[in-house]
Amino acid sequence: MTDSLDTEIRNWQGKLLGRSVRRTRKCKRILDALGQVSSFQCLEISEGDGSISMKLRALGGSWKTAVPTREASDSLKHSLSENIGFIHEGKLPYEDNTFDRLVIVDALKYIEDDYGFIHECHRVLRSDAWVVISETKRAPLSLTGLLQKLFGLGPATRGARRKGYRAAELFDRLKDGFDVPETIAYSNGLLESASTLGEVIQKSILPVPCWMIREAVTPDEIKRYQSLYNLGGLFYPLAQLLALFEFIPGHKFLVRSRRRHWRPRLQPKLIDGRSIAEAAINTKIGTAAPF
Template sequence: MKEMDDNLDHEVRLWQEKLFARSVRRKCKLRHINDLIGTASNLSCLEVSAGDGMISSSLRSLGGSWKTAVSTKAAADSISYSLNETITLIDNCKLPFEDHAFDRLVVVDALKGIGDDSEFIHECHRVLKNDGWVIIHETRRVPVSFVAFLRRIFGLLPVAGGARRNGYKTSELFSILKDGFDVPETIVYSNGLLETAATIGEFIQKKITHDRYWMVGEKIGQHELYRFRKLHQFATATYPLLWIFSKMEFIPGHQMIVKSRRRHWRPRLQPKLIDGRSIAEAAINTKIGTAAPF
């Protein structure tokens, strides 16, 4: 029985590798993350993951020592197929690590699933060393777009899958980082044409596997391997078109990644006028000339 289970686990890992090799968006995501991390030799790193085991295992190739934390049991089960190590489960936005334990902290698509993201960023600040960096990859929220429309009618918005929010605008990420981190370096990528085609493909993939195609369930049987084969056939057929679309970076992007250096935690208070409005609100809502007494 154990030999059969070991063979099944091996098959699952093999098919996950094949699926990753045919995923334009996941490989592009990993490339951007790796570029911002650089070499991790002699560094202590923490990854906070949404459950993509292939991303988690690939980050280990950068060197250094790594730990992975997740916010859901489903994510822990999925990653356990790729990593032979203990996966930490985040409880109530708290990271169960000592202060100043890590040089790098990488959050991969997991922030939108955290209940109190501001409190969680404060925890990230706590466990990072004084000269540490945080790297966050997230969906860029573009509410008025064809991609958002498709995801809504297909039931593919992040909140439909259990997330607390559908992503972030760049300004929203800055807002929760600004008290303890420098102004982040921000990269926006994955254009609307690629995301449109990928969304349609993701809808078809969901019909095949009934879940996010990169997630591996707690209990796997031969029927799951059959689904992986079907997914791989579909991904192979659509790969050339998605690859071509991915090169059209002149179109606005729907994914973003930020890198920000830790600094002393100091709340940045927004200046306000006597009536309680911010300067930005006053500038937007006041018509030219209304302040003049004549």
């Protein structure tokens, strides 16, 4: 691919991000959770969304990116002019105590042994580091889940090991090496369901998610991006309206937590079999101080 085509594709990817209410809100929440990082060494674990990777780098600081799939690596090569780390058998290609901040952007569900991977993340983080995790909130009975299953969409079609997490499940992965996290749910079911229907239409124009860039692309890809951008303009006002229904339970959530010494902890159970975390969780678990 020529440099000019690569640049044009990156520009169109930025435009498509701006037309997606769902992705824009996710990106803003991640950036807000990170805060000031200009003096930090930062690590991103990415699902392959190069536009979000570029937004993270705009915060300043020094960044590295690692991915769990080859498709994610191929996509990011068009956006990042740097070596992209590959997570092989749950291991990160970095030295101990290297990073001050870790951001996992919708990528944890692709890792087979996610608990072991969180331990690996703990290894590469410094003692006072923070982790920010963006993930899908698993809802067994939801219209969004039904639509994704009906139309063959969702992370499972791209090799994800699980559909998402309940808040208590993420707490269970983190509890041995990180303080009890703050968990913020967002992106209500109406917005997610409408966005899923939009993905059905998008799939007829572009066979991969619009934020993924195929390894071998041609100038014809630009025409597809233009069509998606115009289509997104038609649905944008409706998506903005649906996003206002914040009282409806969210389908995405953001976790932020501080690293501490790794010490396996057993969770006491209540008489009904639930853990204390499961009983206490609503939309937040504990508290988290600002960065």
